[in-house]
Amino acid sequence: MTTPDLSTRRPVTALPTTGRRRFAAASVAVLALVTALVTVPSAAHADGPTTFSNTASITIPDNGAASAYPSPITVSGLTGPVTAVTVTLASLSHPATGDIDALLVSPTGENLVFMSDIGPSGAGVPATNATLTFSDAAGGPLAGGGTVSSGTFRPTNNDSGTADAFPGPAPTPSAQTTFAGAFAGIAANGAWSLYLVDDAAGDSGSIAGGWSLTITTAAAAVATSTALTSSANPSTTGSSVTFTATVTANGSAVTSGAVQFSDGATLLGSPVTVNASGVATLSTSGLAEGTHSIGAAYGGAPGSSRAAARSRSASTTRRPSTAARSATRACSPCRPPARRLPTPRTSPCRVCRPRSRRSPRPSAASATARPSTSTSCSSVLLGRTSCS
Structure with missing residues (x-):
C-alpha cells in the first residue's frame, strides 16, 4: 500500500562460521506472516x-x-x-x-x-x-x-x-x-x-x-494487505533465498502495481510488478551474516499515490558448522610425531603417539630384547581417529 508508514519489522539473523546466517534453504524455522495496511486508489470505485x-x-x-x-x-x-x-x-x-x-x-x-x-x-x-x-x-x-x-x-x-x-x-x-x-x-x-x-x-x-x-x-481508497514470507529462515551464507510478497484487497488479489523489497533502509533491486495472483518475488544470495529486517512496500498501481506501509519479515543465515565441514574430509594417516604436540582444537583428528610395549622377559638362553614400538591408525565416524 498506505498512506502513513505502518512499517513492521522482523529480525533476520546471519551468523558467523560457528553461528548462524540468513535465510537457509534447509531451515526448520517458519516465518510468521506480518501484515500491514496500505492505502491504494482503485479506479473501479470512482x-x-x-x-x-x-x-x-x-x-x-x-x-x-x-x-x-x-x-x-x-x-x-x-x-x-x-x-x-x-x-x-x-x-x-x-x-x-x-x-x-x-x-x-x-x-x-x-x-x-x-x-x-x-x-x-x-x-x-x-x-x-x-x-x-x-x-x-x-x-x-x-x-x-x-x-x-x-x-x-x-x-x-x-x-x-x-x-x-x-x-x-x-x-x-x-x-x-x-x-x-x-x-x-x-x-x-x-x-x-x-x-x-x-x-x-x-x-x-x-x-x-x-x-x-x-x-x-x-476513486475510492482501498485498504490492501501485504503478506511477506521467506523461502528459508535461517539459511546458510551464500545460499539463495526467495522473498514472496502477496498483496490483497478485501480478500481478492491486487493485480496491478509493484512491490519494493528492502533490507532495512537499503533497497533490494528494483520494484517488482505483482502478477495475476497479486504475488511479487525476489531472490537473493547476497545477504551478509547477521540479522536483517526485510521489507516489502506495495507502491500501488501506476499513476496512483504511493503507499508507505510495509510488511516486514525476518530470517536467519548460518555458516556451516565445523563438525559438518570436517565430516566431509578424511583424516590424514597417523605418523608418530618427533615430539609431543598438543591436540589442535580445530582439528577433527587426534595426533597419534607411539605406545611402547615390552617384550617378554628374556629366557636364560636369550639376550635382553629392546622395547619395540608399533603404530597403526583406524578411522571412525565423524573423522575421529584412535591409535593402537
Whole structure:
C-alpha cells in the first residue's frame, strides 16, 4: 500500500562460521506472516457524475428566508472523495433575481454562496421559469443583464462588500468562490442543504421545480494487505533465498502495481510488478551474516499515490558448522610425531603417539630384547581417529 508508514519489522539473523546466517534453504524455522495496511486508489470505485434531486417547490418570500429553509437532499451510495459539484435550480421565477442569495452546505459544514446579487445594483433582472445550472466548468458567470435565461454558469457572487447574511440554522458563509474550493476532497454521503434568502423588499418569487445536486467522486481508497514470507529462515551464507510478497484487497488479489523489497533502509533491486495472483518475488544470495529486517512496500498501481506501509519479515543465515565441514574430509594417516604436540582444537583428528610395549622377559638362553614400538591408525565416524 498506505498512506502513513505502518512499517513492521522482523529480525533476520546471519551468523558467523560457528553461528548462524540468513535465510537457509534447509531451515526448520517458519516465518510468521506480518501484515500491514496500505492505502491504494482503485479506479473501479470512482463515482459520477451522479444526480440527486428534491423536486418540492420552494417559495421565496419578500425580504426573508425561503419556505423550505433549508431544502435538503440526501446523498448516499457514493465512494471516494468529491471532485466536482453542480447545482441546478429548476423553473426559477422572480422579478428581481438580484435579491436572491443561495448558499449550498455539505453534510460536514463546508459551504459556498454560488448565487448572489445578480445584475447591476438596483436593477430588476427578472427571470421566468428559468432553469439555472451552476458549475465550475461553465464558460462564465451569470451576467444578469436584461433578463435571466436558462443556461449553465460559473458560481456568481457579486457581493459589493457587505457579506451576505443567512439566518440560522445556516452557517456563516465561507470565502470560497468555486465548488471545488469549497467541497473537493470531502465525503459526499449525507444531507446537503440549500439555503435561499430574499435580501431586499418589494418582490417575491419561487423555484417551482425544486433543485438537484450532481456530484462526481474520485476513486475510492482501498485498504490492501501485504503478506511477506521467506523461502528459508535461517539459511546458510551464500545460499539463495526467495522473498514472496502477496498483496490483497478485501480478500481478492491486487493485480496491478509493484512491490519494493528492502533490507532495512537499503533497497533490494528494483520494484517488482505483482502478477495475476497479486504475488511479487525476489531472490537473493547476497545477504551478509547477521540479522536483517526485510521489507516489502506495495507502491500501488501506476499513476496512483504511493503507499508507505510495509510488511516486514525476518530470517536467519548460518555458516556451516565445523563438525559438518570436517565430516566431509578424511583424516590424514597417523605418523608418530618427533615430539609431543598438543591436540589442535580445530582439528577433527587426534595426533597419534607411539605406545611402547615390552617384550617378554628374556629366557636364560636369550639376550635382553629392546622395547619395540608399533603404530597403526583406524578411522571412525565423524573423522575421529584412535591409535593402537
